[in-house]
Amino acid sequence: MTATEARPVEVSPTLTADAALDARRRQGLPVLSLTSGEIGLPVLPLLRRALADAAPENGYGPVAGAVALRTAAAGYWERRGLPTDPGLVVCGPGSKPLLFALVLAIGGDVVVPVPSWVSYRQHAILAGGEPIAVPAPPGEGGVPDPAELRAAVLRARSRGRDPRTVIVTVPDNPTGTVAGPETVRALAEVCRDLGLVIVSDEIYGDLVYDERARASSPARFAPERTVVTTGLAKNLALGGWRIGVCRLPAGPLGRRLHERLVAIASQLWSATAAPVQAAAACAFREPPEVVGRLRAARRLHETVARAAAERFRAAGVPVPPVRATCYLYPDLEPLRGRLAAVHGVRDGAGLAGLLVERHGIGVLPGSLFGEAAGSLTVRVSTSRLYGQAEAERNAALSADLPLRLPWIGRALDHLATALHDLTT
Amino acid sequence: MTATEARPVEVSPTLTADAALDARRRQGLPVLSLTSGEIGLPVLPLLRRALADAAPENGYGPVAGAVALRTAAAGYWERRGLPTDPGLVVCGPGSKPLLFALVLAIGGDVVVPVPSWVSYRQHAILAGGEPIAVPAPPGEGGVPDPAELRAAVLRARSRGRDPRTVIVTVPDNPTGTVAGPETVRALAEVCRDLGLVIVSDEIYGDLVYDERARASSPARFAPERTVVTTGLAKNLALGGWRIGVCRLPAGPLGRRLHERLVAIASQLWSATAAPVQAAAACAFREPPEVVGRLRAARRLHETVARAAAERFRAAGVPVPPVRATCYLYPDLEPLRGRLAAVHGVRDGAGLAGLLVERHGIGVLPGSLFGEAAGSLTVRVSTSRLYGQAEAERNAALSADLPLRLPWIGRALDHLATALHDLTT
Numbered sequence: 001m002t003a004t005e006a007r008p009v010e011v012s013p014t015l016t017a018d019a020a021l022d023a024r025r026r027q028g029l030p031v032l033s034l035t036s037g038e039i040g041l042p043v044l045p046l047l048r049r050a051l052a053d054a055a056p057e058n059g060y061g062p063v064a065g066a067v068a069l070r071t072a073a074a075g076y077w078e079r080r081g082l083p084t085d086p087g088l089v090v091c092g093p094g095s096k097p098l099l100f101a102l103v104l105a106i107g108g109d110v111v112v113p114v115p116s117w118v119s120y121r122q123h124a125i126l127a128g129g130e131p132i133a134v135p136a137p138p139g140e141g142g143v144p145d146p147a148e149l150r151a152a153v154l155r156a157r158s159r160g161r162d163p164r165t166v167i168v169t170v171p172d173n174p175t176g177t178v179a180g181p182e183t184v185r186a187l188a189e190v191c192r193d194l195g196l197v198i199v200s201d202e203i204y205g206d207l208v209y210d211e212r213a214r215a216s217s218p219a220r221f222a223p224e225r226t227v228v229t230t231g232l233a234k235n236l237a238l239g240g241w242r243i244g245v246c247r248l249p250a251g252p253l254g255r256r257l258h259e260r261l262v263a264i265a266s267q268l269w270s271a272t273a274a275p276v277q278a279a280a281a282c283a284f285r286e287p288p289e290v291v292g293r294l295r296a297a298r299r300l301h302e303t304v305a306r307a308a309a310e311r312f313r314a315a316g317v318p319v320p321p322v323r324a325t326c327y328l329y330p331d332l333e334p335l336r337g338r339l340a341a342v343h344g345v346r347d348g349a350g351l352a353g354l355l356v357e358r359h360g361i362g363v364l365p366g367s368l369f370g371e372a373a374g375s376l377t378v379r380v381s382t383s384r385l386y387g388q389a390e391a392e393r394n395a396a397l398s399a400d401l402p403l404r405l406p407w408i409g410r411a412l413d414h415l416a417t418a419l420h421d422l423t424t
Numbered sequence: 425m426t427a428t429e430a431r432p433v434e435v436s437p438t439l440t441a442d443a444a445l446d447a448r449r450r451q452g453l454p455v456l457s458l459t460s461g462e463i464g465l466p467v468l469p470l471l472r473r474a475l476a477d478a479a480p481e482n483g484y485g486p487v488a489g490a491v492a493l494r495t496a497a498a499g500y501w502e503r504r505g506l507p508t509d510p511g512l513v514v515c516g517p518g519s520k521p522l523l524f525a526l527v528l529a530i531g532g533d534v535v536v537p538v539p540s541w542v543s544y545r546q547h548a549i550l551a552g553g554e555p556i557a558v559p560a561p562p563g564e565g566g567v568p569d570p571a572e573l574r575a576a577v578l579r580a581r582s583r584g585r586d587p588r589t590v591i592v593t594v595p596d597n598p599t600g601t602v603a604g605p606e607t608v609r610a611l612a613e614v615c616r617d618l619g620l621v622i623v624s625d626e627i628y629g630d631l632v633y634d635e636r637a638r639a640s641s642p643a644r645f646a647p648e649r650t651v652v653t654t655g656l657a658k659n660l661a662l663g664g665w666r667i668g669v670c671r672l673p674a675g676p677l678g679r680r681l682h683e684r685l686v687a688i689a690s691q692l693w694s695a696t697a698a699p700v701q702a703a704a705a706c707a708f709r710e711p712p713e714v715v716g717r718l719r720a721a722r723r724l725h726e727t728v729a730r731a732a733a734e735r736f737r738a739a740g741v742p743v744p745p746v747r748a749t750c751y752l753y754p755d756l757e758p759l760r761g762r763l764a765a766v767h768g769v770r771d772g773a774g775l776a777g778l779l780v781e782r783h784g785i786g787v788l789p790g791s792l793f794g795e796a797a798g799s800l801t802v803r804v805s806t807s808r809l810y811g812q813a814e815a816e817r818n819a820a821l822s823a824d825l826p827l828r829l830p831w832i833g834r835a836l837d838h839l840a841t842a843l844h845d846l847t848t
Contacts, residue, residue, distance in 0.1 A: 038483060043482045059462055269693075276700075
């Protein structure tokens with residue numbers, strides 16, 4: 001294959017997996033969508049007004065983003081222990097395009113943990129590189145095991161590949177776990193030894209349940225080589241507004257990367273929607289409404305995701321410790337014999353298919369996150385359980401006991417019933 | 425260089441060329457910015473309201489764009505003689521990312537006319553291909569000369585390259601000219617003969633001055649192989665809102681491209697800002713306010729761009745016939761001897777530098793559009809002359825005689841004075 005050959009690319013499965021459920025819904029059958037990471041919560045009124053007020057803004061503005069936005073984002077990171085030069089902040093129409101542009105800007109091959117978000121591997125391929133998969137340590141998803149990382153990079157170099165970047169997700173999608181500080185520190189040291197850039201996707205950073213136990217960014221341990229990305233899709237449910245920001249490291253690497261990233265951004269997207277930038281600046285300044293919403297959303301995710309994890313554990317299915325996000329990552333391995341014997345299911349895709357067809361439940365198989373096809377892990381997202389109408393969603397945010405809300409209770413019962421059926 | 429080597433990329437010069445002018449402005453010196461293609465006109469109140477009303481929309485929605493937007497865009501094309509299936513419309517955060525994603529989706533090398541918009545060449549390089557430059561016929565910018573196209577593609581194939589796409593701009597940036605129907609027809613025939621896809625950037629399609637003389641899209645002559653892209657940045661001055669749409673051909677090629685383009689879009693940007701899509705749907709439905717604004721903007725561009733062209737012609741500088749857009753493309757070749765003798769200027773970059781430093785006038789040298797470095801062509805954009813404040817811009821839109829508005833008159837006098845100085 002030459003460099004100019006059309007490269008294979010997969011449709012982002014998290015964006016299309018709901019189609020099968022839709023068909024069932026149209027037949028009037030009950031469905032339980034646990035696939036999408038889209039956060040089903042309303043836009044804060046404050047941010048609606050900020051967007052509306054910025055509607056007259058129609059200039060392109062700076063490629064890297066408006067000064068007001070970059071300054072606000074720098075303050076956001078500073079409040080989280082990462083002093084940030086607004087001149088080293090770059091925004092884009094989502095953290096997804098920023099992550100792709102970073103991979104293009106750095107060049108070379110890309111190490112990704114297993115499991116990890118589907119798009120990292122596709123970005124490496126679209127940029128002409130190779131994704132190099134390294135398993136995460138048990139219970140600490142989102143970072144490659146440091147010792148295995150070293151071995152994998154040396155192996156890749158010995159066969160002529162050129163790994164330059166390690167992408168990590170802290171806290172993690174798909175597992176909802178958080179890599180511990182010692183693991184992140186060891187990872188940072190390996191990356192320093194081997195001259196690797198760390199791209200740390202911290203879009204779930206505000207969704208660690210224990211407010212005092214913030215996730216450790218690799219930028220604390222290897223500040224000279226860590227790029228941090230985040231956005232407003234997860235903490236403030238603004239996925240459809242499409243905005244992300246990244247924070248480049250101070251020092252020569254950061255300055256070189258900034259020049260190259262802005263050049264690439266200028267060719268790929270020019271600038272990010274100006275009214276959205278204005279509203280995002282408001283969000284990153286974190287006025288009280290925003291802080292209050294973050295706290296409420298975090299508590300809601302925690303309550304519902306942990307309740308869902310309990311349903312799996314009650315069925316004898318192990319789930320890594322859910323400490324953040326709205327995701328859990330059960331492994332149905334203990335049910336393998338039964339799934340094969342009763343349902344003819346032998347892999348993750350078959351398991352996901354069984355759950356849709358027999359129970360109207362949508363989940364994503366671990367294979368989409370880089371696991372072997374035979375794995376019986378699935379990613380379960382609770383982010384769409386909080387209600388359909390805005391009133392329900394607001395009720396979920398303000399409820400003392402969200403599990404007692406009928407629509408959330410029904411969803412968890414639906415899940416428990418399906419798991420009971422699979423095990424008996 | 426391997427496929428994974430970091431590829432060279434240039435900052436989009438139209439987005440950075442204003443820096444030198446800013447320095448002068450800060451010194452209180454008069455400046456005349458003729459560099460940027462950003463349209464200095466206000467957002468229509470109707471569209472501000474549409475954006476504000478859509479602020480609650482925070483879901484990702486379909487990768488290809490909301491049904492309402494795709495249906496509205498299909499209607500827009502249908503009214504222009506191109507019946508369109510909304511299922512073959514794809515939107516993105518600007519036509520720039522769409523053009524890049526199309527180049528990735530098609531693969532191979534890319535033929536671009538000379539002169540042409542700076543980003544086409546960079547997209548080809550970023551996607552791992554080679555830009556193959558073919559001159560446009562005199563006075564018909566935006567399309568490669570059909571006979572030269574054939575020869576260039578055959579030459580490229582004989583040296584092992586794989587040209588698959590021809591990018592055209594109808595009407596043209598940077599020249600403000602419009603390729604005639606016979607040229608477009610001949611181009612379409614060559615592309616059919618050689619099995620090339622045509623990507624027709626028609627973002628200036630609504631800015632042909634003579635409403636009865638609409639530009640000929642290659643989609644009329646080679647409907648089975650032409651992709652049309654457009655956006656709202658030029659006709660409605662919504663550049664900073666970032667939205668573009670493309671129309672894929674009906675038939676097998678279009679269906680294959682659709683699948684691949686949507687897959688790539690799902691990995692590069694997921695979706696386009698939902699509130700912007702809603703406002704864009706309103707715009708593409710073309711209610712009377714939109715039609716009225718298009719007419720007023722078109723007339724303003726025509727009046728000012730033609731007046732600017734007259735200033736050049738009065739100084740003995742030829743300008744190709746300006747029939748659309750807010751651009752003109754004078755060639756200062758007749759002044760070469762004088763520029764070299766008096767000012768030591770021997771190329772386009774030197775000429776642009778002289779105009780900034782001596783006269784505070786910003787233009788872009790033709791070399792940025794693919795011309796030889798020695799060329800003395802420059803691209804002149806009148807899109808920032810319509811006023812600074814919203815009231816001035818609205819006055820320009822509604823003026824019977826916009827050239828009599830003091831700020832526009834002063835700008836043209838500034839230009840005439842500088843040209844007089846260069847020639848005497």
